Every structure is written in C-alpha cells, then in structure tokens.
Amino acid sequence: MAPTTNNxxxxxxxxxxxxQYGFTVDKVNEVLSWLEKEDIKTIxxxxxxxxxxxxxxxxxxxxKGFAIDTKIxxxxxxxxxxxxxxxxxxEESLRKLNTDSVDVYFIHTPDKRVPLIDTxxxxxxxxxxxxxxxxxxxxxxPAEVEEVCQIALENDFVLPSVYEGNYNAVGRRVETxxxxxxxxxxxxxxxxxxIAGGFLTKTPExxxxxxxxxDSKIIFAKMMNTxxxxxxxxQFLTEFGKLAAQEGxxxxxxxxxxxxxxxxxxxxxxxxxxxxxxxxxxxxxxxxGLKKGPLSGAVAKRMDELWKGVEKDSILDNWNxxxxxxxxx
Numbered sequence: 001m002a003p004t005t006n007n008x009x010x011x012x013x014x015x016x017x018x019x020q021y022g023f024t025v026d027k028v029n030e031v032l033s034w035l036e037k038e039d040i041k042t043i044x045x046x047x048x049x050x051x052x053x054x055x056x057x058x059x060x061x062x063x064k065g066f067a068i069d070t071k072i073x074x075x076x077x078x079x080x081x082x083x084x085x086x087x088x089x090x091e092e093s094l095r096k097l098n099t100d101s102v103d104v105y106f107i108h109t110p111d112k113r114v115p116l117i118d119t120x121x122x123x124x125x126x127x128x129x130x131x132x133x134x135x136x137x138x139x140x141x142p143a144e145v146e147e148v149c150q151i152a153l154e155n156d157f158v159l160p161s162v163y164e165g166n167y168n169a170v171g172r173r174v175e176t177x178x179x180x181x182x183x184x185x186x187x188x189x190x191x192x193x194x195i196a197g198g199f200l201t202k203t204p205e206x207x208x209x210x211x212x213x214x215d216s217k218i219i220f221a222k223m224m225n226t227x228x229x230x231x232x233x234x235q236f237l238t239e240f241g242k243l244a245a246q247e248g249x250x251x252x253x254x255x256x257x258x259x260x261x262x263x264x265x266x267x268x269x270x271x272x273x274x275x276x277x278x279x280x281x282x283x284x285x286x287x288x289g290l291k292k293g294p295l296s297g298a299v300a301k302r303m304d305e306l307w308k309g310v311e312k313d314s315i316l317d318n319w320n321x322x323x324x325x326x327x328x329x
Contacts, residue, residue: 002039003290007267008260010038010290011069011190013276014045017052021278028059032066034280038287044164044190044274046071046108047093057098068097069162071106071138075324080113086122090131104162105132109139109319116144117151124157136162137187139319142178149185160187164274166317167191167263169200169255170228170236172307173316175264188270191259193318197224200255203241204234223322232313236306243302252282253289258303261294 003010012035017023035041043066045052053070062068072089074081081089090105105126111119123135135158137145145163152159163182167174171193182189195201197220198212206212207229213220214229227233244254256275265271277283294300315321 003287004260004267005291005293006261008265009042009190009267009270009272010040010287011042011044011272011274012040013192013274014043014052014056015049016276016278017045017055018050019055020050023055023278025055025058028055028061031280032059032061032064034283035066036064040287041065042067042069042103042272044069044276045097046073046106047089048073048076048108053093053096057096060098062097062099062102067103068099069104069106069136070097070102071108071136073109074107074111074119075109075113075319077108077111081107081111081119081122082114083118083122083125086119087125090126094131101130102132104134104136106136106138106162106164107140109324110141110144116147117155120148120151120155120157124152124155127158134161136160136164136190138164138192139166139317141316141320142181145178145181145185145187159185162188162190162270164190164192166193166315167259167265167273168194168196169240169258169303169307170196170233170310171314171317172263172311173314177316179264183269186269188272189265190271191263191265191273194259194273194275195252195255196228197318199224199228199233199237200240201250201252202237204237207234207237222326223318226322227315227318230313232310236310239306243299243306247295247299249289250285252286253292254295254299256286256289257292257295258300260290262300262303 017028070093079085137160165174207214213224244251275286
C-alpha cells in the first residue's frame with residue numbers, strides 16, 4: 001500500500017547514497033528492498049550528489065524497476081551548462097546509473113554562465129534521443145520558469161513537466177509565488193526539504209547550542225544559521241514543538257503530515273515530497289506517520305497561524321536566497 005492516503009507521491013532522496021555516509025552497494029540494496037516493500041518506486045539523484053549515481057548503478061536500481069530521476073548540476077557544477085555539456089553530462093549520468101534512460105532529467109539550478117537557450121537546446125537533444133521521459137527544473141525563480149517555458153514553446157523544445165523546490169511549514173512562499181506559474185503550465189511539484197533541513201525537528205535550545213547542521217563544523221552551518229536562526233523562526237519552533245507535544249507526535253511527523261495533507265500539494269497533479277535519511281529508524285518513522293493520514297482541522301488552522309509569524313522572514317529556496325548570493329555554501 002502506498003504510504004499516503006491522497007496520492008501525493010513519495011520520492012526517496014538519493015543524496016544519502018554516499019560512501020561518505022557509510023553506504024556500500026549491499027547497504028543500498030537493503031534500502032531498495034525496504035522501499036519496494038513500502039511501495040516507494042522513485043529515487044531522486046544528481047550528478048552533484050557525490051557517488052550516489054554510481055552506487056545506484058552498481059545496485060541495479062533501474063533494472064529492479066525503480067524510476068530514477070537525476071540532474072545536471074547547472075550553476076552548482078564546475079563546468080558551464082552549454083548544450084554540448086548537457087549531452088555529455090546526461091550520457092555520463094546514464095553510464096553511472098547503469099541504465100539507458102531516466103524518468104525525469106532536471107537542471108539542478110539555473111546557470112548564468114551560458115545563454116538559457118543553449119542549455120535548453122542540449123536538453124531537447126537528449127530528450128529526442130530518448131534518454132529521459134520528462135524534463136524538470138529545480139531552484140528556478142518564478143520568472144525563470146516562465147522564461148524556460150516561453151523559450152521551449154517558441155523553439156518546439158520539450159517543456160518542463162516537473163519542478164523540484166523547497167517547501168515546508170516555514171517555507172511556503174512557493175504557494176503564492178511559484179504555484180500559479182506551475183499550474184499554468186501543468187507542471188508537477190516535488191517538495192524537497194520538508195523538515196527544513198532538520199530545523200523543524202530541533203528546539204530553540206538545539207539551535208543556540210549549534211546542534212546538527214547548525215554546528216559550525218558542518219558545511220551547511222552558515223546557510224542554516226542565516227536562514228533559520230532568527231527570532232521569528234525560533235518563536236515558530238517553540239510553538240511548533242508545543243503543538244507536536246499536544247498531539248502526542250514528534251515534530252518530524254507533524255512537519256511531514258502537514259506538507260502531505262494540508263499544503264498546496266495535489267496528488268492528482270502528480271505532486272510529491274522527497275524524503276531521505278541515513279538512519280533507517282528515522283525513515284521508518286516518517287512513513288509510518290504518513291500512513292496515519294491528515295492532522296485535525298484545529299492543528300492545520302494553527303499551522304496557518306504560525307506561518308503568518310515567519311512569512312516575512314522566509315525563503316523561496318536555498319539557492320536563490322543564499323547559495324547564489326554567497327558564491328556557495
């Protein structure tokens with residue numbers, strides 16, 4: 001049985017598949033068996049996720065029936081996303097993944113180093129070669145999505161049909177800024193960071209004590225502190241923690257059940273969320289929580305009230321609000 005009761009798709013975040021995190025081919029196969037049991041059939045990867053693609057290929061994930069999504073790095077890659085580079089990157093990803101094609105091929109972030117039409121020409125060439133079924137965008141600003149669609153229409157290129165972006169209880173700007181454009185072009189939305197990089201599982205004391213990704217020794221620390229270590233966000237976290245305690249559930253479960261059942265995600269539009277953890281018990285808890293279905297109307301209403309307190313301090317996504325402005329993490 002699928003983990004959700006409303007057809008919102010669950011996608012496994014393949015960024016965790018890394019030897020850096022202790023993953024071997026055997027360990028990847030263990031996860032694949034668990035995903036199959038839970039009826040989770042799609043895995044999200046990228047050329048910039050270390051050796052994720054190689055491990056998935058060595059485990060024969062595609063041959064086992066999993067739909068694989070992957071990405072060209074775009075602005076995250078060391079090499080500019082020229083048309084030629086797109087073709088080469090796609091071929092290299094397919095080689096690593098040990099497959100002839102993927103479901104969705106994304107541009108991971110916009111790449112200002114080359115004209116957009118050049119990148120899209122390469123994407124269209126790869127699509128014509130049958131190397132991916134659907135074209136996806138990730139971390140593109142609303143105006144950039146519109147530009148991509150207009151270029152595609154004017155040049156008879158493949159149109160994007162999936163968008164992967166930041167969406168969680170403290171990051172809801174996509175609802176008003178991005179969703180209208182996506183729905184206009186019938187583009188499905190895959191939500192990454194449903195627990196805000198772990199922020200929604202913390203307490204204000206955890207943030208103050210630099211736990212998890214707020215630890216200065218962690219590569220993400222500067223970004224996490226810039227985005228979330230603010231009075232309004234910490235007040236949200238306090239009230240969010242109280243709400244979870246009142247419901248007798250974890251903060252992670254509250255975050256996941258809200259995004260799946262009470263956000264703007266629509267299973268009929270093909271929308272989904274990306275989940276992933278290096279720790280099996282965390283992943284099991286996430287899926288078991290989702291099987292419980294929606295939260296109460298009172299809890300959903302309280303979540304909307306809490307959002308109003310952080311809306312002015314929230315981000316669209318990590319790329320547009322931090323990484324691109326700071327030259328990296």
